[in-house]
């Protein structure tokens with residue numbers, strides 16, 4: 001439950017990222033932050049619309065390794081993905097992946113009714129809720145609304161340890177417009193703290209405007225951590241070498257100015273301490289000198305010799 005609270009706080013704090021530019025052609029509306037309210041069932045929370053040229057295609061998901069999902073086997077199981085995804089991420093299949101490592105996972109995506117989805121399944125643990133499964137375990141790759149919809153036989157009351165739930169993960173196939181522009185794959189990127197569309201575009205060598213278009217976003221739209229963003233790709237994603245930022249992206253990573261302030265603050269405090277210490281030492285030395293002089297004067301005074 002601790003993790004649940006953390007994520008709730010994260011959602012409340014909502015690190016917002018501002019963009020600017022033009023309106024765009026309709027593709028897939030961005031989920032905004034509608035996935036938070038499990039009781040509010042909107043079309044947008046159930047998945048990306050089945051509006052592509054193909055009803056089934058190869059697509060990509062992104063996932064950040066956690067202590068619980070820190071190996072290709074556990075991530076592959078969680079996401080219903082072929083473990084061979086390890087290769088394009090430069091992992092061996094048995095390797096432990098350091099926490100918070102960005103991984104790219106190829107999955108098959110297909111239409112089920114009105115929405116695209118990639119099927120996976122999850123075995124419920126004690127204290128899990130639809131909310132924590134969607135937003136914590138799956139990092140926002142699915143929504144509590146979509147899980148509820150595809151597991152009509154499971155209710156909040158019957159959701160208990162050991163139960164298997166079908167988990168539809170968000171994915172999509174290129175629309176006619178995207179196909180016409182040469183895009184072949186859509187990658188579901190999970191936004192994290194400090195991201196903006198430009199950094200995400202740079203990460204995948206993608207075009208910023210094509211990302212805005214793909215998500216029906218504008219330059220001044222706000223994007224939220226733990227929400228999926230579609231990144232259109234023209235070529236097969238072959239290796240995470242292509243990720244410009246291979247390093248784990250943490251909340252503080254591109255907050256360089258915080259470290260600058262902390263460093264400068266540290267230097268100033270150190271300097272003040274040093275100055276104070278020197279002054280104190282000097283005063284102490286002075287005091288000592290005066291004391292000695294006094295004793296000397298008294299001693300000498302006894303001999304009736306005046307000093308100065």
Ligand SMILES: *[C@@H]1O[C@H](CO)[C@@H](O)[C@H](O)[C@H]1NC(C)=O
Pocket residue numbers: 025026027175177
């Ligand atoms: C496709 O692009 C054209 C012009 O580029 C635009 O008018 C049209 O609305 C777009 N259609 C969709 C479904 O995005």
Ligand SMILES: *[C@@H]1O[C@H](CO)[C@@H](O)[C@H](O)[C@H]1NC(C)=O
Pocket residue numbers: 042043114
């Ligand atoms: C959801 O989709 C259905 C079918 O396309 C449509 O009839 C309905 O109005 C949509 N609901 C919302 C809230 O957009």
Ligand SMILES: *[C@@H]1O[C@H](CO)[C@@H](O)[C@H](O)[C@H]1NC(C)=O
Pocket residue numbers: 082083084
């Ligand atoms: C996983 O991928 C490998 C290589 O791409 C393939 O040979 C194997 O059949 C796949 N396994 C499944 C279960 O799809």
Ligand SMILES: *[C@@H]1O[C@H](CO)[C@@H](O)[C@H](O)[C@H]1NC(C)=O
Pocket residue numbers: 090241
């Ligand atoms: C891939 O992994 C190998 C061995 O772990 C390492 O030497 C190499 O630098 C890695 N390549 C990249 C691009 O991370």
Ligand SMILES: *[C@@H]1O[C@H](CO)[C@@H](O)[C@H](O)[C@H]1NC(C)=O
Pocket residue numbers: 081082106107108
């Ligand atoms: C997608 O499905 C095809 C056949 O249905 C399979 O051969 C392929 O390995 C799958 N791809 C992934 C990434 O799971």
Ligand SMILES: *[C@@H]1O[C@H](CO)[C@@H](O)[C@H](O)[C@H]1NC(C)=O
Pocket residue numbers: 110112119150166
């Ligand atoms: C995904 O799961 C649903 C049931 O939740 C099923 O109807 C559908 O056929 C599955 N799709 C694929 C591609 O296996």
